Amino acid sequence: MAAPDLLFNLRNNFYLGAYQAAINNSDISNLSQEDSIERDCLVYRSYIALGSYQLVIDEIVSSAATALQAVKLLALYLSSPDNKESTIASLKDWLGDPAIGNNPTLRLIAGIIFMHEQDYNEALKHTNAGGSMELHALNVQIYLKMYRSDYAEKQLKIMQQVDEDHTLTQLANAWLNLAVGGSKIQEAYLIFQDFSEKYPMTVLVLNGKAVCCMHMGNFDEAESLLLEALNKATKDPETLANLVVCSLHLGKPSSRYLSQLKLSHPEHMLVKRMSAAEDSFDRAVQSVA
Numbered sequence: 001m002a003a004p005d006l007l008f009n010l011r012n013n014f015y016l017g018a019y020q021a022a023i024n025n026s027d028i029s030n031l032s033q034e035d036s037i038e039r040d041c042l043v044y045r046s047y048i049a050l051g052s053y054q055l056v057i058d059e060i061v062s063s064a065a066t067a068l069q070a071v072k073l074l075a076l077y078l079s080s081p082d083n084k085e086s087t088i089a090s091l092k093d094w095l096g097d098p099a100i101g102n103n104p105t106l107r108l109i110a111g112i113i114f115m116h117e118q119d120y121n122e123a124l125k126h127t128n129a130g131g132s133m134e135l136h137a138l139n140v141q142i143y144l145k146m147y148r149s150d151y152a153e154k155q156l157k158i159m160q161q162v163d164e165d166h167t168l169t170q171l172a173n174a175w176l177n178l179a180v181g182g183s184k185i186q187e188a189y190l191i192f193q194d195f196s197e198k199y200p201m202t203v204l205v206l207n208g209k210a211v212c213c214m215h216m217g218n219f220d221e222a223e224s225l226l227l228e229a230l231n232k233a234t235k236d237p238e239t240l241a242n243l244v245v246c247s248l249h250l251g252k253p254s255s256r257y258l259s260q261l262k263l264s265h266p267e268h269m270l271v272k273r274m275s276a277a278e279d280s281f282d283r284a285v286q287s288v289a
Helices: 008-015 019-024 033-049 053-059 066-079 081-095 104-116 120-127 133-145 149-163 167-180 184-198 203-215 219-232 237-250 255-264 269-288
Strands: none
Touching: 008 019, 008 033, 008 167, 019 033, 033 053, 033 066, 053 066, 066 081, 066 104, 081 104, 104 120, 104 133, 120 133, 133 149, 133 167, 149 167, 167 184, 167 203, 184 203, 203 219, 203 237, 219 237, 237 255, 237 269, 255 269
């Protein structure tokens, strides 16, 4: 008989975006050394998701396991634009080290950082071999960013063969359905609905449902879901970005959400696109003048 998976609830909380719950319920006894390292990685990644970068940087010491050092690199990378170059240089050094370069957590963090950099080919160099459900799920995300839903579907099939009911398999399925669109949007909505019935409602699940609603033209329902998400996390970038889009479709003012997004997440894609559009408009006005 297989031993119980002591980290199941912790992983699930993390995957669904219940980061504070993951931190609060991480005191798990009788863990092996390997499981203890995974537990600590998930807790520190939850702190990173909540924006507590400095706590992670301060607490992970230089003698910690490779996986934890990789998580510290992610915190350094996200904490300040000034750290990006040095962090990526360290990351490349570690990936080139035969002793630790193949560590699954290091490869996962490499994939996340290079995806942030929009260097998808470099990300895939380190994630494509798979080895964990998280690496496969990240591959799905990367391929969708590259508009290659065909490759994303192949990754999803691998995940379904390993564990069709796994939370990450279900999430990856929903992401792919959203990318494909059409009749698949309803299937994506049902996946998020299932999560909301089984587990406490998180910002991630609320946004997932809201995006499905927007695709189906149900902007009023989308708005109420997004406002619920905003109550849970007032600075969440995806919630603010989705509220901008939703408000425009409803004919409501969106400037407040856009201002919040600019203030708290100046590097967000929507902010960059809006700025580029404004610059183009200004140039066009000047050329006419």
